[in-house]
Amino acid sequence: MAAAQDMMTATVGEALSGEEAVELAKRHLVQPWPTAGEIGAEARSLIGEGEGIYITDGSGKKLIDGPAGMWCTNVGHRREELARVMYDQAMQLSYNTPWYTMNEASAVLAERIAGHAPGDLSHVFFTTGGSSAVESALRFMQFYNNVRGRTEKKLILSRGGAYHGSTYLSASLNGRPRDRDWMDGADDLVVKLSSPDPFRRPAGMSIAAFTDSLVAEFEETVKRIGADKIGAFVGEPVQASGGVIVPPENYLPRIRKICRDNDILYVSDEVVTAFGRLGHVFASEDVFGIDPDIITFAKGVTSGYFPLGGMIVSERLLQELRRSNHPSAMYAHGLTYSSHPVGCAVALKNLDLLEGGILAHARAVAPYFQAQLKTLEELPLVGEVRGVGLMACVECVADRDSKNPLELDRNVGMRIDAHCHELGLLVRPLINMCVMSPPLTITKEQIDDMVGILREGISRTMEDLRKEGVWKG
Known part of the structure; x- marks a missing residue:
C-alpha cells in the first residue's frame, strides 16, 4: 500500500x-x-x-x-537551443537500433568531431558516457591485439590519482584513495604508476627532477614487464577527480614517445578536458602537445543535456585491422544507445555554441x-x-x-x-x-x-x- x-x-x-x-x-x-x-x-x-x-x-x-x-x-x-533540438529530433526520430541501422545526426557529428581531433584520429564510436567510452577503448585494444596475433599484449598502465570510470574494467584503472577499498577489479590486467602530482613530489626535489623520475619509472616498468605484454597506457591530460592534477611540462609528450617506441596504445582520457573545459574542443594536442592513438570523451560533448560519450580512433589502427588475415573477426562490442539520434543532435548544436564564441x-x-x-x-x-x-x-x-x-x-x-x-x-x-x-x-x-x-x-x-x-x- x-x-x-x-x-x-x-x-x-x-x-x-x-x-x-x-x-x-x-x-x-x-x-x-x-x-x-x-x-x-x-x-x-x-x-x-x-x-x-x-x-x-x-x-x-x-x-x-x-x-x-x-x-x-x-x-x-x-539553453533553449539545446532543449529545442532535443524536442525536434525526438519528434523526427527518437531512436534507431545501431546494430543494423544508422541515423544522419551521428554521421554528421562523427565528421565534426574528427575535424577537431589531432593527428589521424578520424573515426568515432559513440557510447552513453565516460565510463563506457573508456571501456570501449580498452575492449578495442584487446580486439586489436587479438586480431594481430598478439594475445599476450593486454596489460594496461594507469596512474595513482586517476579516475577513469565506474564500469568493471574502467574502474579497475582508478587510482584514487578509497575508490577500490571495497570494490573488486581486474587487478591482473592493470599496472599502476605514480601520480604526476608536483605538489606531492619528494621534499627538495625540483620539478625537472620529478618529471625525470616519472619518465624513468615508466621506462623501467615497460622494460621490466615487457612491451610485448603491455597493450595500452590510459591517462587523463589533467587528473580531474584526483584533485585537478596538472602534470609537469613536457611530461605527457615524453610518455607519448615511450608508448610510440614500444607499440603501446596511448589512450588520452578527455572525458573532462574535452569540449571547452581547457578552451579547446580537445586538449591533448592544443594544450599538451600530444597526438594519442585514441581519445575518449563525454560530459561536455552535450553539456550534460543528454547522456553521450565516445572514443575517437586512429585511422592507422583501423587500416591495420582491415589489412589483417582475419577479415571476419568481430569487434563484438556495442550499446543499445550507441549513436543515439537525440544525443547526437544535441551534441551538434552544442558544438555550434562552443565554436560560435x-x-x-x-x-x-x-x-x-x-x-x-x-x-x-x-x-x-x-x-x-x-x-x-x-x-x-x-x-x-x-x-x-x-x-x-x-x-x-x-x-x-x-x-x-x-x-x-x-x-x-x-x-x-x-x-x-x-x-x-x-x-x-x-x-x-x-x-x-x-x-x-x-x-x-x-x-x-x-x-x-x-x-x-x-x-x-
Whole structure:
C-alpha cells in the first residue's frame, strides 16, 4: 500500500513538494557512491532548476554552479537551443537500433568531431558516457591485439590519482584513495604508476627532477614487464577527480614517445578536458602537445543535456585491422544507445555554441579565473591552488610544510561546501579539496562572486576547526 501511495504521489509531478521528493528518495532511490550505512536510505541536496551559471536548490536558494554539474554543463543551464533540438529530433526520430541501422545526426557529428581531433584520429564510436567510452577503448585494444596475433599484449598502465570510470574494467584503472577499498577489479590486467602530482613530489626535489623520475619509472616498468605484454597506457591530460592534477611540462609528450617506441596504445582520457573545459574542443594536442592513438570523451560533448560519450580512433589502427588475415573477426562490442539520434543532435548544436564564441570566451577568462582563485593561498588552511583552463582545485592541508591533509577531519571539503551553500555557491568537495569547474560562460564579475564566497566559506571552516581544537593554524 505504501509503495502504491508513493507511485501515486510521484506521478503528480509539479504538485510534488521538495520534502516529498526527499522522502521518496530515502525510501526508493539508490544514490551513486553511497556508503553501506546509508545505501538506499539517503537523500542529497535537491536541485530544482538552473539558468546560466546558476542553479536553485529545493528551498529556493540561488547558487553558483561551481562544478558545472559534474564538469559538464559547459554552455550553461536552460539553453533553449539545446532543449529545442532535443524536442525536434525526438519528434523526427527518437531512436534507431545501431546494430543494423544508422541515423544522419551521428554521421554528421562523427565528421565534426574528427575535424577537431589531432593527428589521424578520424573515426568515432559513440557510447552513453565516460565510463563506457573508456571501456570501449580498452575492449578495442584487446580486439586489436587479438586480431594481430598478439594475445599476450593486454596489460594496461594507469596512474595513482586517476579516475577513469565506474564500469568493471574502467574502474579497475582508478587510482584514487578509497575508490577500490571495497570494490573488486581486474587487478591482473592493470599496472599502476605514480601520480604526476608536483605538489606531492619528494621534499627538495625540483620539478625537472620529478618529471625525470616519472619518465624513468615508466621506462623501467615497460622494460621490466615487457612491451610485448603491455597493450595500452590510459591517462587523463589533467587528473580531474584526483584533485585537478596538472602534470609537469613536457611530461605527457615524453610518455607519448615511450608508448610510440614500444607499440603501446596511448589512450588520452578527455572525458573532462574535452569540449571547452581547457578552451579547446580537445586538449591533448592544443594544450599538451600530444597526438594519442585514441581519445575518449563525454560530459561536455552535450553539456550534460543528454547522456553521450565516445572514443575517437586512429585511422592507422583501423587500416591495420582491415589489412589483417582475419577479415571476419568481430569487434563484438556495442550499446543499445550507441549513436543515439537525440544525443547526437544535441551534441551538434552544442558544438555550434562552443565554436560560435564560447571556446574563445573560455580562453579569455581562464587566466583571470586561475589568478583570482590563486589568491586563496593567502589563507593558512590552503596548501595549494592549482588548475588550468576553467578547472581548478583548492587543496587544504593541516600544515603547509609537511603538506599533510587534515587527518583529524577528513571531511573538511564538505564543511567548506556547507558554508558555501549557505552563502550561494555549490562546491564539489573531495575529502580535503574543493574542486571548481564552472560553466564556460562565466564572466569575470561572476568569478569574483564565486571566489569571494569560497574565501568566506574557507574562513568560516577555519574558525570552526579552531573552536573544535581540530586545527591550530
